Amino acid sequence: MTARSRAQSFDLAAAQYAASRPSYPAALFDRIEEFAGCRLAGARVADVGAGPGIASVLLRERGADVIAVEPGEAMAGEFHRALPGVPVVRGDGNALPLAEASRDLITYAQAWQWTDPCRSVPEALRVLRAGGALAIWWNTTAFDVPWIGEQHERIAHHCGVKPRSAARPSDSEAIRLAGLAGLRVERRQVRWSRTVSLDMHLANIGSRSAFLVLEEADRQAFFIHERERMGRMFPSGEVEETYVVDLLVALRP
Template sequence: MTASSRAQSFDVAAAQYAASRPSYPAELFDSVEEFADRRLAGARVADVGAGTGIASALLRERGAEVIAVEPGEAMAGEFRRALPGVPIVRGDGNALPLTAASRDLITYAQSWQWTDPGRSVPEALRVLRAGGALAVWWNTTAFDVPWIRDQHARIAHHCGVEPRSAVRPSDGDAVRLAGLTGLRVARRHIRWSRTVPLDTHLANIGSRSAFLVLGEAARRAFLVDERARLGGLFPREEVEESYVVDLLVALRP
């Protein structure tokens, strides 16, 4: 299964994605402002791979002037329903449908991995104004929480993918893996959590690309087993999900 196929898979579960995916903590946006050396209020921001608008909504709440870029038709439809006042254009990070030197900040929330940095980095630099910044981040696995670590291993095994290492890459390796070598990059890890109903937690799992490319029977089998397993751990069916946001902010030369 190609990365492109996995990236396109989100369209089949756009409503599920919108209803169950986690948001981001305020500290993340404080850090973006710190590293970019400018306030989000009044900043012209492009949120690329915007999906259903989770990050775009938070950027707008901070006073940013947001335009969203999203390749998926169904995801863009959910975005428009959630944020009717925010402009959204169809496209992706490898060929941004935006004017040169038109943005102060470009953000990628959970979406940088679907780009080709050999194309997306030059595109970001083209669209950014002098002194602008590129911010990419992910909600990553809190491996120090035993049940989350164990669940991560079960998901990887069921979906036939390589489980991520519990050891996070060094700052230098993270910059290299993201394709941002040669730029001035700052990095920060931000821990946060949310408590959600068990059904929401399972829907969140089921909205991941590794699951969406599986057949319906394979998806259902895992989620039935996982409900039984987690029901024993969380008898009140309220699940505390812990995350570590991995943030990279690159400054335009």
């Protein structure tokens, strides 16, 4: 299964993604403002790979002037429902449908890994004004929470993917992997948590690309057993999910 196929799979579960995926903590946007050297209020922001608008909602709440870039038709529909007054243009980070030097900030929430940095980095630099910033981030696994680490191993085994290491990459390695070497880059991790129903927890897992590309029978086989396991672990039916947001902010010269 190609990376492109996995990226496109999200459009098949747009409503599920919108309803179950976690948001982001306020501290994340504080760090973006700090590193970008400007307030989000009034900033011209392009939210690329915006999906159903999870990050765009928060950027708007901070007063940003947001335009979304989203390749998926169903995801764009979910975005319009969440933010009916915010423009959405169809496209992706490898060929941004935006004018040169037109944005103060470009954001990628959970979406940078679906781009080719050899194309997406020059595109970001083209669209950013001088001194503008590119912010990319992910809600990553809190491996130090035992049950979360164990669940991660089960998911990787079932989906036939290699489990990620519990050790987070060094700053220099993270910058290299993101394709941002040569730019001035700041990195921070922001820890946060949310409490959700078991149903929402499982729906969140099911909205990941590793599951979306599986056959229906394979998906159901995992969730039947996982629901039983998690039900014993959380008899109240409420699950506290812990995340570590990994943020990289690169400044345009």
